[in-house]
Amino acid sequence: MIKAVIVMNTQGRPRLTKFYDFQHPDKQQELIRTLYSVLCNRPENVSNFVNVDSIFGPDSQLVYKHYATLYFVFVYDSAENELAMLDLIQVFVETLDKCFKNVCELDIVFNYGKLHTIVDEIIFGGQVLETNSAEVIRAVEAISKLEASSTTNRFVPKSVSSWRR
Amino acid sequence: MIMNTIDIRIKYLHIYLILRSKKQLSTNRSHITSQQLLLLPPSISPSFLLRSSSHLQFPSLSLSPHRAKLEQLKTIGRELAMGSQGGFGQSKEFLDLVKSIGEARSRAEEDRIVLHEIETLKRRITEPDIPKRKMKEFIIRLVYVEMLGHDASFGYIHAVKMTHDDNILLKRTGYLAVTLFLNDDHDLIILIVNTIQKDLKSDNYLVVCAALNAVCRLINEETIPAVLPQVVDLLNHPKEAVKKKAVMALHRFYQQSPSSVSHLVSNFRKKLSDNDPSVMGAALCPLYDLITIDGNSYKDLVGSFVSILKQVAERRLPKSYDYHQMPAPFIQIKLLKIMALLGSGDKHASEQMYTVLGDLIRKSDSSSNIGNAVLYESVCCASAIHPNTKLLEAAADAISKLLKSDSHNLKYMGIDALGRLIKLSPDVAEQHQLAVIDCLEDPDDSLKRKTFELLYKMTKSSNVEVIVDRMIEYMISINDNHYKTEIASRCVELAEQFAPSNQWFIQTMNKVFEHAGDLVNIKVVHNLMRLIAEGFGEEDDTADGQLRLSAVESYLRIIGEPKLPSTFLQVICWVLGEYGTAYGKYSASYITGKLCDVAEAYSTDDTVKAYALTALMKIYAFEKAAGRNVDMLPECQSLIEELSASHSTDLQQRAYELKAVTGLDSQAVESILPFDASCEDIEVDKSLSFLNGYVQQSLENGAQPYISDNQYSGMPSISNFRSQTHHEPSTHGLRFEAYELPKPVEQPKPTLVSPMPSTELIPVPEPSYSREFQPAAAVRPLADAGSNEIKLRLDGVQKKWGKPSYSSTPSTSNSASQNVVNGASQHDGTGNVSSKPRDTSYSYKKQPEEIDPEKQKLAASLFGGPSKAQKRPSSTSHKSTKASSHTIEKSQETKSVAEMTPPPPPPDLLDFGAPDDTGSSSIIDPFTQLEGLDAGPGALSANNSSNISSTKESDLMSLFGDTPMSPQSGFVDTLSTTDDDLIFGSSNATSKNGHAEQSQGSKGPNLKEALQKDALVRQMGVTPTSQNPNLFKDLFG
DSSP states (O other): OEEEEEEEETTSOEEEEEESSOOOHHHHHHHHHHHHHHHHTSOSSSOSEEEOHHHHOSSOEEEEEEETTEEEEEEEOTTSOHHHHHHHHHHHHHHHHHHHTSOOHHHHHHTHHHHHHHHHHHEETTEEOOOOHHHHHHHHHHHHHHHHHHHHHHHSOHHHHHHHO | OHHHHHHHHHHHHHHHHHHHHHHHHOOHHHHHHHHHHHHSOTTTHHHHHHHHHHTOOOOTTTTHHHHHHHHHHHHHHHHHHHTTSOSTTOOHHHHHHHHHHHHOSSHHHHHHHHHHHHHHHHHHHTSSSOOHHHHHHHHHHHHHHHHTTOOOGGGHHHHHHHHTOSSHHHHHHHHHHHHHHOOTTOTTHHHHHHHHHHHHTOSSHHHHHHHHHHHHHHOOTTTHHHHHHHHHHHTTOSSHHHHHHHHHHHHHHHHHOGGGGGGGTHHHHHHTTOSSHHHHHHHHHHHHHHHHHOSGGGGGGHHHHHHHHHHHHTTOSOGGGEETTEESHHHHHHHHHHHHHHHTTOHHHHHHHHHHHHHHHHHOOTTSHHHHHHHHHHHHHHHHSSOOHHHHHHHHHHHHHHHHSSOHHHHHHHHHHHHHHTTTOTTHHHHTHHHHHHHHTOSOHHHHHHHHHHHHHTOOTTTHHHHHHHHHHHHHHOOOHHHHHHHHHHHHHHHHHHOSOHHHHHHHHHHHHHHHTTTSOHHHHHHHHHHHHHOSOSSOHHHHHHHHHHHHHHHHHHTTSSSOOHHHHHHHHHHHHHHSSGGGSSOHHHHHHHHHHHHHHTTTOHHHHHHHHHHHHHHHHHHHHTTOOOOOOHHHHHHHHHHHTOSOHHHHHHHHHHHHHHHSOHHHHHHHSOTTOTTSOOOOOTTOGGGHHHHHHHHHTTOOOOOOTTTOTTSOOHHHHHHHHHHHHHHHHTGGGGGGTHHHHHSHHHHHHSOOOTTOOSOOOOHHHHHHHSOHHHHHHHHHHHHHHHHHHHHHHHHHHSOOOSOOOHHHHHHHHHHHHHSSOOHHHHHHHHHSOOSTTOOOOOOOTTSOHHHHHHHHHHHOOHHHHHHHHHHHHHHHHHHHHHHHHTHHHHHHHHTTSOOOOOOOSSOOSSOOHHHHHHHSOHHHHHHHHHSHHHHSOGGGHHHHHHHHHHHHHHHSTTTTHHHHSOOOHHHHHTTTSTTTTTOOOOSOOTHHHHHHHTOSSOHHHHHHHHHHHHHHTOOOGGGOHHHHHHHHO
């Protein structure tokens, strides 16, 4: 099971945090800080896996990937495959890239809500839901379309629409 | 459209800014970033871009000011382009917030900004008639604020209110916020449950999905029943996405509270044959969990899993399931993990898997990351199931491919896989010795730790010195206490198991204690003390003496060093007290002086002081008993005076006792504190017979006699009291079940003996219940022993229905049961190990010239040394008998040790077929046992030749296609009904084989359990000596 998805920048500021087991907000901050200190102390050109038993409790692994100014971090347990998780990050980032056209940190900051939608379409309750980024985008677009239509409807006052009818 | 153009414009402005900044920065990264953005059209760039960027090199720390500047530039760029339009659907306020936080120079400034934001939100969110869009933004801002670590609890209720909204945008935002804000036992959840119920029934599948998402995160054990029916209905929803999510939500319920959905687990089986492969994929996750807990109930699915995997690997799934030209790799991985669980220790199930595993390993695509993931998983599966020589060879080749790769990730996986394979074929490591050593010296910490794990698994007496030295060296170099503890306990364990000499053992322990003393388990400490006290041989007193003397010498050397860990000091004090003056090398005044120094230097540590004081008492007692005059050092006297007035009553008592002992005559002292008697048994007269005279006298004088407990039936007996208090917490937690208590009493046996229904996941034999309900009079005579018996008998029964065990050869099971009857002996276990032809093919390969000779030396010491390795076992088999006799003689002591671990079950009438291996496995080191049994056909000793031929046969069978598979392929009733369906059509699951499950159910001793136990023991940090013949056998000689 995937325990957490965290995106943070290279200065340790969280950009997206999602814990699939509830963590108290204070605990979340502490986890992010410890994670950051682990990540920024890792040299370049080493493996992307870190054992984080001491941070997340027994049977926790972490895989991270460093893109430009961001760290993408997945925490998971032994029911998942390390390399597959690494590729799941790839799926996530690929999807972001397609959604935002050359994604950068700012897209992530400003589209906080959409980011969550994307993550929810890839990981569901701690399990991998979809790994095809085209499928993910299709699902996300369906949602945005629905949301957009629901809000445009609102622009027409109720009285007017009833009058038209 | 307008948004898009703005977006593009921003991008280009962005690029422009970066290009400009590049001139100032001229760093590697900004260069690539601009290239990424300029040269590659987005449509084709992603994967390439991402891959290239992951290989970038830039010094991470020195760049940070530049990086900040770059980020700032980017922000400004965006800002300029967006103007006041508030792009991305966000308002200018949010933009400002993000920007100002980004520009904050310090943590305090950031906090100030965020607090200000919270104030604004608090004010505005309660205003009446906020436009819905605005409200959404407030909630998003709230989530953002909480992510930054500030309290946003004032807004939770607004998020909850939002989930009630009809507008899908608001509803989704509301759900998002509550899933991030609320714990599943938060008070507000109750307000959402109703909405969730309604939304789960919605016509709009996107609403349903949003609700399912919330369900996963917000529903707990109590609220599961409220939404369960709706979720179950959704399992048959026409939309694939909904079905998939419903399966996963059900899985989540199962994780949260297995009992509440136990009647629904059959759904997971059904979904395995769903028309939609992705739904099938989703069902694999819960099945994996279920099989982890109880593999036996799912043995019938082996055939289905194999055929699914085969079809996936043969690209029978639609193209849309491909990922990087790999057909549904995530499904493959899950299937392989499940097969590894099902095939472990089950020859019959494993045989069905050989063909498909062989194909997977052979055809694997090692150029892509995901291809290697599947390859690695296949190797793991091959080494988990019943071994097959061909498959293991292929796995070894695959591992060497991984290890030879340049990628650290693949090396990491390779080392991990090697660690799994090495149990089955110990000589695999030899081919890769240099790769392993490279990994050990790699700057990558993760890789290093993995490699230490591997070394730990391949330790034997010939290489233990090198490995433990390396481990200690690494242990000293790290700061991570968690890992330090782990590696320290591993060092101790290895040292205990394989120590080549006593001298080395003591020195190693000293090193470990010195550097990680406070981290190691306290049991290790006691173990060491006992080891020194008991000595290692029965008849050879001089060897024991030498050991003790060397211990004393080393401790006297170490004792002066500053800041020793408390636990280590306790050992030192105890050993000095017990053996400091023995053998006449050191004078009493010298030792007592040292002890006083310790007590003085660590005056804050009461335990150490207590140990020191008792040590002093012993030394004075020994002196006295030897008839020498005792001259107490002045510092000793002052210490004793000081401690007689100590706040700690324990210290006070010890001080007074010391005073009293020194006042006695030599004969009395000798009987109180005889020399070297720490291992002698102290007889305790539990019946207090020496008081009989006194009681008799009192009775004659007219005192009331005591009422015996048997007659005391009106009141609960003491033992009952104990069992009740013992049960208080558990009954408290499971209050509803209190009414079901009488059930097991009425028919205790049928419920225990009858086979468990497959839907029932966790057998719940509660021995204590029946105990509680027996009349007190019946319980009393049994007391503690009785309770043990009841419990153990249940264990035996449960095992019959429990996990299957590994080898079913009658010889082992016979000897195993004999073991139990004999009590403590374990000849066959050790005999097995020693008779195993170890490393017959050991030949140290000559390495190419250019390799560092030092590395070569290390490699030789780790992997080579065949002569030593062969010598060891032969001597151990000889000694092992001694070890066992030793154990019997000292049964009194071992009993005290055994109290820490579950006591071995007594032979039981109920326990017929199933050999009781808990007893033997706790005595024999499971890994050595595994090696002996498991080492593959090649390594099995001659008396098991029948075994070899059978494996060979199976080998051949697996080679000649899958014909033998079909009769065994399990039946899924639903599979056969949906036979004509596109994907699973060819699964030849028509022939039902109901006996398969049962016949597999009662096979041989339980390997998995033994491994689990071993893991537990390792976790605890120590294998008690009496349980560990290896320690004896290695330390004997």
